[in-house]
Amino acid sequence: MRYSIETSVATKRNSNSIVEAVSAEDIGKLPDASVAESLARLPGLTGQRGTDGRVNVISIRGLSPAFSGALLNGREIVSSNDGRAVEYDQFPSELIGSATVYKTPNAALLGQGLSGTVDLMARKPLDTRGRQVALNLRVEDNSNGTQAPGVASPLGKRFSVSYVNQFADNTIGLAIGFAHLESTSQLKLTELDQYGDYTPYDLPIAGTVPSLYQAPTVTWGPQSKALLPMFWTGSQSTKKNVRDGLMAVLEFQPNEDVHHELDLYYSKFDTHEVGGKLTSNMFASWGQFFGLGVLNTLSDIDTTQVGDNTYATSGNASALPTTTTNSDTRRKDTIWAVGWNSTWKVGDEWTAIVDASMSKDVRDEKYQEVYAGPWDNNTNNWAYGPYSWNIPVDGSDQFLTPLTPGFLSNPANIHFGDVVGFDYVPGEPRWTGVIRDPHVEDEIKTLRLSANRGFDGFISKFTAGVNYTQRDKSVEKNETRLLMPLDGNGQPIRNIPAGAVLSPFDMSWMGVDSFIRLDVPYLVQSGALVLKPAELGLKANDSFINEKILTAFAMVDFDTQLGSIPIRGNFGVQAVRSDQHAEGWEYRGDNNNVNFDLLLRKEGGATYTDILPSLNVVAELQPDLIARLGVGVATARPQINDMRAGTSTPTVNVTPGPEMGRWSTAYAGNPELRPWKAVAFDLSIEKYFGTRSYISVAAFRKNLISYITYGISAVDNSDIPLPNVPLPPGFVADQFGPVFQPLNGNGGQLEGFEVAASLDGGLFIDALEGFGMVVSASKLNSTIRDQKVDQNSNQVIAGSQTSINGLSGIANNVTFYFERNGFSARLSQRYRSAFTATTRDIFFRPTTRQQGADKVVDFQMEYAFNDSSQMKGLSLLLQVNNLTDTYARNYKTPGNVDVPDPTQLIPNYTYQFGRQLLLGANYKF
Known part of the structure; x- marks a missing residue:
């Protein structure tokens, strides 16, 4: 641990830029369980837990992961998701030697981001002396227990082997590592949604006056009654993660003038997740309101007062509908990257460098889910059952308990179908499930030619070159939709085949002792359900992007003295020529009557140049006191989905009146988008004590020159055929119509402060030798706002502005450690304050939620046998991740409210990831 800190501190101190760093304590042994978790502890960085509880993406200085650059061995790396943000859990931590985060622009750093750049580096074999071999073995368990038996072993395992050696008088070096992971994630998830006053649905519950929020999507005003949730869902799943990773570096340096390096990275990541979900409607009299003849009564209601509003938090309901969902998801990611670097001395002064690389990702995913619900064989319709429910607004455990035994588990009384249209698809009465199988391919090719020369005097080094990057x-x-087959009378066959019924789920943690479990792949493959391709209109969301980026760069390193103060740093510029092209689809046919002849290919693009200057200055005010200044212009390329060429097809109004001839709004991407661009200012003061201790204070500001938002623009619709219906007299279609798409804007600032310290106890008091702490904290503020735009007036909707997604105002990390006589222990906590995130609700409408503050505690303890022991080289490890079993939550405000109200936040999603225990052994020789 202390050696890792010492290496990281040295990297930070010696850099000409403002950087943070983390390094492996030893070969094949990064201190954290993953690269992402190590990065999340660095000052100014925050991690976001994914759906399996692990940190997988990183935000730098309050901006979303999409704004940061990601490099592997100094080169851009592909992403396995739909966008550009790299998921760092795809890199086995055992194979990474170090990671450096650049917070300021650098003219010689290619592929950098607007918020910062992460560079993951493999181990260099010629930097190591002698042969080193390391073996690591881990077993792990999760406190949530097994949620879906039979998917994965309750005990996960991981092992790795790393080998480093030099040959031919240290002119050839080889480092190679292999890591295998079989890890099991166990998830429990609840959701509350659509809180409102539902008095018009005959569910009056006494409340205070006034109740601020009416029921969503209705026209009547508040009725001064207590608030109920429209939907309650509870789900659980088991996910098996299997990953094989290989990283290799081959170096050849026959003399001091020539150096060649070949590096290879390969990762195959397979996951399989099986789960069950209960969805219920808290006001089943919705059925009576719409003439379905169902009456629900509530009793034994308890309420909770929050400000001016009353929430119904527990009670009994006589008749609630229920949809059971069974899902099966398989995902396969294959990523590989290869790079070649050659360096030659040219004469006595110049060094020439050629660097070529290629990386590729292929992702295939298959998500299958099937719906069913309790059925009343007497009425030949859905059965609405009695429930007891408890849904505290403080975020504590929730329950929805059926009061009829076997109500959700008896296959004789559960039939196919989507009860009351919870996942409604128009025109599909046989709808009972869906298959979503996205396919993603990402490929990056780069070629870099550069040269540098050293000087004596003010200029210490000059670097210039050109870099070409092509990304596809x-x-x-x-x-694909899953439909019920028809019988001889043309009626849907709702009975579930006996061969598809498995042992039920145990969901007692949320009040459901037994919940039907179905073999979803069996239902799909056996022909029990009918497969129907989804509407071609969805093809408008596909993305096909080609980018050709040519970058010329030049940078000067300087090293001088101002009076008695040593000054060093660099200044330079990048000229970035971007040629981007996008292709997509527009479907002009009827979604219920597929006609591929009406599926039209769309395309577009843009060519432009950005000039990106940068300056970094380091002043050694005292031998151990350093001041840093960074100024530069940085960019972040638009998101892949925002650049898509696909568009929906608008319809023209043929009804006589003032709106006749006008077009409905189309929804599209924008292939002509320019990048986000900002001018960045950074200032840092660092005081060092010895080799492992320092205190730093930093401030930064980013002024946006260009950003991306959503708005209305005009599009020429003159080539769209008019409806094949009789047109009224005087009908003339407008030439132009509105299109809602991403657009470039300008303005806005992001600023913040960071404080960090690494303190080695033995440096101050001898009795504290071996003790230490590493702490950091940041405070951020931004005038950049996400907002909603009225699709008719193109004006910002009043009250719809929220902080930019992913911005946590406060983040801090603290690690206490002890290391002496072979024994080491570490207790770490990372914290980020609440932040907003815009996602889609169950009706696929954009909705903004507030992510709750996230605080995660991890513990690690290890004992390494000393060199005089017969067990020399062996160490034993105990590690607990999420030690306090912290839930992850997001919140929203009831009713038709676009922006979360801090005084009226109620839990929306609550994730229970469980506590992860790892036992392991390391052996090196």
């Missing part, structure tokens, strides 16, 4: 990314969002 395609995202296909395929979908």
Whole structure:
């Protein structure tokens, strides 16, 4: 641990830029369980837990992961998701030697981001002396227990082997590592949604006056009654993660003038997740309101007062509908990257460098889900059952318990179908499930030619070169509907085949002792359900992007003295020529009557140049006191989905009146988008004590020159055929119509402060030798706002502005450690304050939620046998991740409210990831 800190501190101190760094304590042994978790502890960085509880993406200085650059061995790396943000859990931590985060622009750093750049580096074999071999073995368990038996072993395992050696008088070096992971994730998830006052649905519950929020999507005003949730869902799943990773570096340096390096990275990541979900409607009299003849009564209601509003938090309901969902998801990611670097001395002064690389990702995913619900054989309709429910607004455990035994588990009384249209698809009465199988390919090729020369005097080094990058990314969002077959009378066959019924789920943690479990792949493959391709209109969301980026760069390193103060740093410029092209689809046919002749290919693009200057200055005010200044212009390329060429097809109004001839709004991407661009200012003061201790204070500001938002623009619709219906007299279609798409804007600032310290106890008090702490904290503020735009007036909707997604105002990390006589222990906590995130609700409408503050505690303890022991080289490890079993939550405000109200936040999603225990052994020789 202390050696890792010492290496990281040295990297930070010696850099000409403002950087943070983390390094492996030893070969094949990064201190954290993953690269992402190590990065999340660095000052100014925050991690976001994914759906399996692990940190997989990183935000730098409050901006979303899409704004940061990601490099592997100094080169751009592909992404396995739909966008550009790299998922760092795809890199086995055992194979990474170090990671450096650049917070300021650098003219010689290619592929950098607007918020910062992460560079993951493999181990260099010629930097190591002698042969080193390391073996690591881990077993792990999760406190949530097994949620879906039979998917994965309750005990996960991981092992790795790393080998480093030199040959031919240290002119050839080889480092190679292999890591295998079989890890099991166990998830429990609840959701509350659509809180409102539902008095018009005959569910009056006494409340205070006034109740601020009316029921969503209705026209009547508040009725001064208590608030109920429209939907309650609870789900659980088991996910098996299997990953094989290989990284190799081959170096050849026959003399001091020539150096060649070949590096290879390969990762195959397969996951399989099986789960069950209960969805219920808290006001089943919705059925009576719409003439379905169902009456629900509530009793034994308890309420909770929050400000001016009353929430119904527990009670009994006589008749609630229920949809059971069974899902099966398989995902396969294959990523590989290869790079070649050659360096030659040219004469006595110049060094020439050629660097070529290629990386590629292929992702195939298949998500299958099937719906069913309790059925009343007497009425030949859905059965609405009695429930007891408890849904505290403070975020504590929730329950929805059926009061009829076997109500959700008896296959004789559960039939196919989507009860009351929870996942409604128009025109599909046989709808009972879906298959979504996206296919993603991402490929990056680079070629870099550069040269540098050293000087004596003010200029210490000059570097110049040219870099060409070509990126091709395609995202296909395929979908197939699952329908019930028809019997001889043309009626849907709702009975579930006996061969598809498995042992039920145990969901007692949320009040459901037994929940039906179905073999979803069996239902799909056996022919028990009918497969129907989804509407071609969905093809408008596919993305096919080609980018050709040519960058010329030049940078001067300087090293001088101002009076008695040593000054060093660099200044330079990048000229970036971008040629981007996008292809997509527009479907002009009827979605219920597929006609591929009406599926039209769309395309577009743009060519432009950005000039990106940068300056970094380091002043050694005292031998151990350093001041840093960074100024530069940085960019972040638009998101892949925002650049898509696909568009929906608008319809023209043929009804006589003032709106006749006008077009409905189309929804599209924008292939002509320019990047986000900002001028960045950074200032840092660092005080060092010895080799492992320092205190730093930093401030930064980013002024946006260009950003991306959503708005209305005009599009020429003159080539769209008019409806094949009789047109009224005087009908003339407008030439132009509105299109809602991403657009470039300008203005806005992001600023913040960071404080960090690494303190070695023995440096101050001898009795504290071996003790230490590493702490950091940041405070951020931004005038950049996400907002909603009225699709008719193109004006910002009043009250719809929220902080930019992913911005946590406060983040801090603290690690206490002890290391002496072979024993080491570490207790770490990372924290980020609440932040907003815009996602889609169950009706696929954009909705903004507030992510709750996230605080995660991890513990690690290890004992290494000393060199005089017969067990020399062996160490034993105990590690607990998420030690306090912290839930992850997001919140929203009831009713038709676009922006979360801090005084009226209620839990929306609550994730229970469980506590992960790892036992392991390391052996090196």
